[in-house]
Amino acid sequence: MDQIKELRDKTGISIMQCSKALEEAGGDMEKALDILRAKSADIAAKKGDRVLGAGAIGSYVHSSGSIGAMVLLMSETDFVSKNKEFTDLAKDIAMHIAASDVEEGNSEALLAQPFIKNPDVTIGGLITGAIQKFGEKVEIARFARFSAM
Numbered sequence: 431m432d433q434i435k436e437l438r439d440k441t442g443i444s445i446m447q448c449s450k451a452l453e454e455a456g457g458d459m460e461k462a463l464d465i466l467r468a469k470s471a472d473i474a475a476k477k478g479d480r481v482l483g484a485g486a487i488g489s490y491v492h493s494s495g496s497i498g499a500m501v502l503l504m505s506e507t508d509f510v511s512k513n514k515e516f517t518d519l520a521k522d523i524a525m526h527i528a529a530s531d532v533e534e535g536n537s538e539a540l541l542a543q544p545f546i547k548n549p550d551v552t553i554g555g556l557i558t559g560a561i562q563k564f565g566e567k568v569e570i571a572r573f574a575r576f577s578a579m
Contacts, residue, residue: 433459434448436459437451437463441463442559466562467559470558482569484505486517487502488517488521490521490527495578497576498528498575499524499573500574503520504568504571513564523570531575534574540553540570
């Protein structure tokens with residue numbers, strides 16, 4: 431049970447999915463994480479045709495006040511888009527955009543970048559994990575980076 435809780439705390443994924451992954455991995459935490467990553471990609475692919483009807487805007491301004499970013503993160507429902515974890519994700523992505531030099535509107539390049547807070551996962555991986563966590567299609571609709579320099 432402690433392993434299930436630890437895996438849930440690391441991923442935010444449901445207790446049932448964490449339990450199944452640990453069982454499949456024979457109790458190996460790293461293998462269970464790999465299993466959950468693979469399953470989240472499958473889940474994301476299945477939800478690809480769904481309509482995005484809600485969203486949240488995340489913003490970040492660096493302490494210097496000379497660099498900032500905004501991102502529009504979309505979901506299927508208002509229920510998900512108002513969830514604190516969803517809005518926190520939007521803010522984290524905005525922070526990443528401010529810290530990176532990705533060209534505005536180049537979503538493919540953004541999704542391929544290692545996340546600034548955890549280089550072991552890409553921005554695309556964050557989105558895929560969010561799809562698994564929330565059970566809805568999640569997508570970056572637009573983003574912009576601003577610099578006074």
